[in-house]
Amino acid sequence: MMTNAVKEKLKKGEPALGALVGMYAPDLVEMIGYAGFDFVLIDNEHGAFSQREIEQMIRAAELAAIVPIVRVSYDPSDIQKALDLGAKGIQVPMVNTREEAEKVVKRAKFPPIGQRGAAFITRSARFGIDGGKLYLDAADEQTLIIVHIETPEAVANFAEIVTVPGVDAAFIGPTDLSISLGYKEAGASHPEFQQVMQRLYETARELNVPLGNIATSAAGVRDELGRGTSLVAVVTTSVIMASLSQVAGARDASK
Template identity: 40%
Template sequence: MRQSLVRSRLTRQQPARIVCMYYPTAMLPAHAARCGFDAVWLDTEHNTWDRRELQRIIALHHLANIDCIIRTGSRHPTELYHLLEDGATGLMIPLVKTPEEARALVDAVKFPPLGQRGLDGASLDNNFYLDGTESYPESANTETLLIVQIESPEALGNLDAIASTPGVDGLFIGPGDLALRLGCPIDWNDPAMIAAEDAVAAAAAKHGIAWGRPAGTPEQITRVAAKGGRLIAHGSDFGSVITGLQQCAAHLSTALSAS
């Protein structure tokens, strides 16, 4: 089974470098790998992806040797572990509020003794059964990641119980949903957001799991890392198009004005 770059870095207490893919972009896994990213966070919660399209993109991650972490709104067990069978390295689940929800997710995506994931072994994650399944369940539990998103006051109130759930590998703050539910601006310097960030960092440290959040600037990256954050998402196809087109338009305007 392919070894996870993110898991390897977390084991060595190093931050994992993650970039986001909103839309199917065949070149992004290869370019992200060349740039030194460890994973692509592929967002299917807010964007529409065809199933075969997902399988193709995940396979391109394997070809580039970069992790694919899929954010999905599904809570259906077979849909979740099907994504892992297709080769996803990890799953990011939004709006997890209680330890019961966290436990149900572990049951869905981890094999016994951690969970109750169904066993097959004939898909990409197990190299299409070429080597059998003897070591597959243990390897899958070790190399895959379950990351739950903390995005509500209820989740903050249940942080200790969620973070202590065996099989939960990481906590990830969703700033938009969390700020909306806290009734504060989407501003990492807002006192409510600072308190939430500190609480997530403390719970992750207490239970020996990873935590992280999107970081939009070098200063934010430094801040997250200083607090022990090791799931650091910075950059996206969406953002690159915005900044790239703005830069190209400025170049055109300057050059054409000069001529």
């Protein structure tokens, strides 16, 4: 199993840049890789993917030499399926307690650490070429486990969640978190919400835990990196829509 480049970056304290993709578009994944991103975050929480489509997205990421990470659905079996298909990491939504984080780790790692079912005929084991202790240990070591912080309960339990052995990073869900905190109109821009974010960043630094967040533009990426975000995921739909709107605006400007 190849080294997980994103996990290595986080261990060294280096940031990683990725792109969140919620539509079936292997060509887009390739372009993201060729553009110089570190990872693609395949969104199977909000996206509508079949298992075969996730596999093709992962294959495109491998072709373009970037790390495929799957944001899994709420189906507990989705963690194992994503990893068996070849995902090098998982991002699990709505992790609210230490116990839930422990369950995530158990589903993602093989015994004796966890309870992930072992099969050497899967794509992740190169359909039987890999196997045995070497494969099992490498998979446990290289798989990146990210928990999603999206509720007031998760904020209250943040330190307990992110210190679970096996959890590699936490990722803030600013939309869900701001809504669940009651800031439906101002959203993530509300000053009180930004104070919550600041406390999360301070706690993450104290605990030496990598923290992730989304961005919607190049300026947003610079802002996130400037405040110490370790995993920055650009929302591809936002970038594409902004570019399309700019091009369409050129028509109106020429009148």
